[in-house]
Amino acid sequence: MKFTLIIKLFFMLMISLKVQANQNVLKSQYKRPDSIPFPSNNQYSSTKAMLGKMLFFDPRLSKDQNLNCSSCHNPSFGWEVPLAKAVGAQAQPLPRHAPTVLNMAWVAPFFWDGRAPTLEDQALGPIESEVEMNLPIDEAIQRLNKIPGYQYWFAKAFPAESINQETILKAIATYERTIVSTQAPFDLWVNGDENAISDSAKNGFDLFNGKARCSTCHTAWNFTDNEFHDIGLLDDKDLGRYALTNQAVNKHAFKTPGLRNISQRAPYMHDGSLASLESVITHYNSGGLPRTSLSPLMSPLSLSTKEKTDLIEFLNTLTGPAMVVSLPVLPQ
Secondary structure (H helix, E strand, O other), X not given: OXXXXXXXXXXXXXXXXXXXXXXXXXXXXXXXXXXXXXXXXOOOOHHHHHHHHHHHOOHHHOOOOOOOHHHOOEHHXXXXXXXXOOEOHHHOEOOOOOXXXXXXXHOOOEOOOOOEOOHHHHHHHHHHOOOOOOXXXXXXXXXXXXXXXXXXXXXXXXXXXXXXXXXXXXXXXXXXXXXXXXXXXXXXXXXXXXXXXXHHHHHHHHHHOOOOOHHHOOOOOOOOOOOEEOOOOOOOOOOEOHHHHOOHHHOOEEEOOOOOOHHHOOOEOOOXXXXXXXXXXXXXXXXXXXXXXXXXXXOOOXXXXXXXXHHHHHHHOOOOOOOOOOOOOOOO
């Protein structure tokens, strides 16, 4: 009898060690990078980043001087805004939810439909869009050239260059690449602190990489494959990436968002239609709206109530301490 019990305990230990080993392999796939990647044609400098921060928060880059980049990408709300749809010029709702600008150094292409190949290209879109900041870039250049403070800082950041479209966009993109989520409890756990997250969250991590199939799209440290999928949301009017590619596989397909600081970023999805993480999990559990373009990765999950709770507990561990973001003194 005692020998049988010893054998059982031995096999239980072996199973536990195997589970732990598998979990350690999975954890390594989500390890935070040690540095921020910058493109060769727009390398980092502190002066360039500081200038970009000024431009990011400056309402003079909008036609009526009442909007800036942070109007849709507010640091207090995970660099989004807590509205289903972003609000643009003349206080009109925009067609889509504002995506976060967190961790954009690891993202490409940009926008929900991927229409901008680089962060520099992305920075131009909202400035010139008639329904957003509504300021043609030529007018923006003229406006900035009339501000002595900007003449000074552009000369510092871009010696021998002028205030032009390229330097404006390079400065904004450089600052945006420095917006990186803080170290979260999940990161501490990945680095070996077993007490950093709860047992429920650890179960949620296993579900995330297993039964719930979240990791088929939400990959690597920023939890995105940077690809486009139709996940079967009820909004069937917005064709997503299809409008750019005209390929049937891209109908209703939108960019996979990263999950860092996700608990700060409600509501969710490209249309802001899901108000909470609970509703997000419920949607995926259902398998989404059946249609020909629905991603083959989507199907009912049959998650139990406890499994849903564990998943949400894990997702909450991806949010770190609040960032301290001081507003820049704008050039005069």
